[in-house]
Amino acid sequence: MIYILIASFIGLLSFVIGALAIQSKKLSVAVIATGVVSLFSSILFLLMAAPDVAMTEASIGSGLTTLIYFYVLNKIKKHHA
């Protein structure tokens, strides 16, 4: 029962944060929000008895992908400033 509550909560939060990521005017906010959606999905994988997938999602999906986005953002910002 507690799993279902956590899963519904995570689902609602990830919808809100995903919509924020798409609608936000600031790109850095959008990138961080996408990383947070990935992190929430990693918790969901853990609840669904998939620890392997949770590990991969947490390290690659929300860690390294966000890092690469910030490399690109840094490159773009240099020219706008």
Next chain:
Amino acid sequence: MLRNLLISLLLLSFVYIFYNLYVGFTPKTELDGIAAHYADKGAAEIGAANLVTAVVVTYRGFDTLGEVTILFLTASIIGFFLKLTEADENKVIIHRGTSELLATSSNLLVPIIILFGIYVFMNGHLTPGGGFQGGAIIASAIALAILANPNMHINHQIILWVESISGVVFVLMGVLGILLAGGFLDNRILPQGQFGTLLSAGAIPIIYSFIGLKVGAEISNILEKYQKSQKES
């Protein structure tokens, strides 16, 4: 206006399809078909305690080979696209200076994180984790080192050799499976050993370790390319 209308029409049709799929979906209560076979006989056939590893490395090993190939292709294409000119290559990145905390902790943590990555992929057949996760952990250690010292020089020869040798060993183990056991990437070319110990499950620890090294080298290569691209003006 027309554009918004079309977008909402498309999204609504998607929602309609998904709603029908959702209503018609009944969750499984029992495993069926091939999954039941894996759960029933997987441990006896493969000898790996982690059934996901058994599926990734042996039952669906061919998919993993294709996946590693795709990652290699992506890394090469990114290297081709982000190639710097000779003048840019010799530039030094001007940065604000790394904080004392980051510099010290990276010196301390990078070897430990790499060691943890090696632990994760060597125990891939016993505990959650494996080559992909271990490779990602190694790559994150490299990322920490690059963040602490943006002008760090990474030896390309090492990455190249680690990557190529791992790929060749992976394919060779698969071919050995044809010659000595049942088929391509069969893990029974080595003795199965005691169930649940490190040296068990035949060739799985070796194959998964090389997958881990290959994935780690490729992701580190991609990260390093992005870091280098910051030099370009």
Next chain:
Amino acid sequence: MEFFELGKISLLIGFGLIVLGFWGILSQKNIIKIILSFTIMETGVNILIVSLGYVKGKTAPIIDSAVEQGANHSVLGQVVDPVPQALVLTAIVIGFGTTALLLAYAMKLFKAKRTLQINNFNDLKW
């Protein structure tokens, strides 16, 4: 039809994230935003696939002392489906590769035109 079940709720979250990502791809003008929507959609697809393999009340497909074992370490009827998990495992790594490739293209496009608004890339329009 039971609504409160982890498998069904996860399926719903997966569908929702796919629709959200699709909406972002269609409605946004900034190339980085489009790639971000792509990442969100991919997360949704992964959740969807894993939730298809979930069996209610079963544990992770790892044979250790936490699982009741039959003869020859058989765990039939104790674990969830390992196949979708293995597929998603590779899909996440490939997703990282494709995202990195898309971002490399985006950087190249930015270098060529000094802008990321997709309306400005109209060279093929005539």
